[in-house]
Amino acid sequence: MPMAPVAPRRLLRVKDAAEVLGFKRSTAFEEIRRGRLRSVKVGGLRLIPTEYIDEYIELLKRESNAR
Template identity: 40%
Template sequence: MTAPALDAPPRALYRITEAMRLLSLSRSVIYEQIRAGRLRTVQQGRTRLVPAAAITAYVDLLEQEAMKGGTR
């Protein structure tokens, strides 16, 4: 995969495989989080996509859970 051009607009949507790489999670864990309602997705035709904001929100959720659990 090549690096994005410097003038390229930020990505709004990611394919599941890209979300897997960004979050360092397996396909099964990604789909488990989607089913649990913890990772939001949208559909375009038959393709399931993860909005960039949903990835940020998921990371925020993990950080909040870590703080509540007393680990940092």
């Protein structure tokens, strides 16, 4: 019996989001603290929805174009 396809995760732990973005976990937490990378809390866990990663990348692109 074939396995059903697994949907991609839409909520990432901070360390996983940092890996996707190509920097360290501490940098991700700093960007969250500064309000540049949004996150949500579920219980005691801080998670980053994938659309917030996309928003953050767009922010970086805007900032790069402004220079």
